[in-house]
Amino acid sequence: GAVVSQHPSRVICKSGTSVKIECRSLDFQATTMFWYRQFPKQSLMLMATSNEGSKATYEQGVEKDKFLINHASLTLSTLTVTSAHPEDSSFYICSARNRQRIYNEQFFGPGTRLTVL
Amino acid sequence: GQSLEQPSEVTAVEGAIVQINCTYQTSGFYGLSWYQQHDGGAPTFLSYNALDGLEETGRFSSFLSRSDSYGYLLLQELQMKDSASYFCAVRGGTGGGADGLTFGKGTHLIIQP
Numbered sequence: 001g002a003v004v005s006q007h008p009s010r011v012i013c014k015s016g017t018s019v020k021i022e023c024r025s026l027d028f029q030a031t032t033m034f035w036y037r038q039f040p041k042q043s044l045m046l047m048a049t050s051n052e053g054s055k056a057t058y059e060q061g062v063e064k065d066k067f068l069i070n071h072a073s074l075t076l077s078t079l080t081v082t083s084a085h086p087e088d089s090s091f092y093i094c095s096a097r098n099r100q101r102i103y104n105e106q107f108f109g110p111g112t113r114l115t116v117l
Numbered sequence: 118g119q120s121l122e123q124p125s126e127v128t129a130v131e132g133a134i135v136q137i138n139c140t141y142q143t144s145g146f147y148g149l150s151w152y153q154q155h156d157g158g159a160p161t162f163l164s165y166n167a168l169d170g171l172e173e174t175g176r177f178s179s180f181l182s183r184s185d186s187y188g189y190l191l192l193q194e195l196q197m198k199d200s201a202s203y204f205c206a207v208r209g210g211t212g213g214g215a216d217g218l219t220f221g222k223g224t225h226l227i228i229q230p
Contacts, residue, residue, distance in 0.1 A: 032216055034217045042222070042223075043204060043223050044204070045220075048217075
């Protein structure tokens with residue numbers, strides 16, 4: 001199998017606080033994980049590529065200092081939304097690629113719904 | 118950069134066949150993927166075409182024409198549980214991360230009894 005988990009599934013925080021979201025590959029090693037953001041009724045937007053043991057690669061328009069990514073092991077990547085504001089409220093989804101499967105197949109976590117008050 | 122176009126909404130009847138089209142523009146092409154997403158859920162992988170032609174997986178098939186930068190997802194024997202959003206996707210983003218996916222805006226499939 002190829003299972004990806006995320007924690008927490010839902011978080012509500014006050015404006016100005018930081019929130020950490022964890023993404024884990026449970027039954028395979030993922031040297032690369034991806035973070036996406038999805039606003040209601042919209043598509044998934046790639047935010048960054050998380051590389052184990054090295055710096056993340058961010059998409060154009062995504063603030064590196066606001067969305068901190070750490071990929072400390074082959075099964076865990078974390079996304080920290082720093083100084084969150086209401087406009088950061090969204091559905092954050094991670095995915096991981098299993099090297100033993102076809103290249104374009106990514107396995108998505110269940111997502112984290114962030115609400116910033 | 119990458120961009121994909123697909124219809125925003127398609128309506129079909131239970132038991133029927135529906136086709137969801139996708140056209141794309143990419144700076145480098147590594148295949149076209151399709152994902153299904155139910156409301157509030159995570160996207161799940163449906164199919165992938167790297168070469169021209171039809172790939173069949175059960176009730177779902179996917180087609181690719183690289184010369185036309187076009188593909189489609191075909192769903193047969195529609196069931197109510199197929200009501201979901203369907204996204205086509207290509208590999209590559211804007212920031213140099215070559216492995217992440219760029220998704221189309223999604224097609225909301227509505228199935229009527």
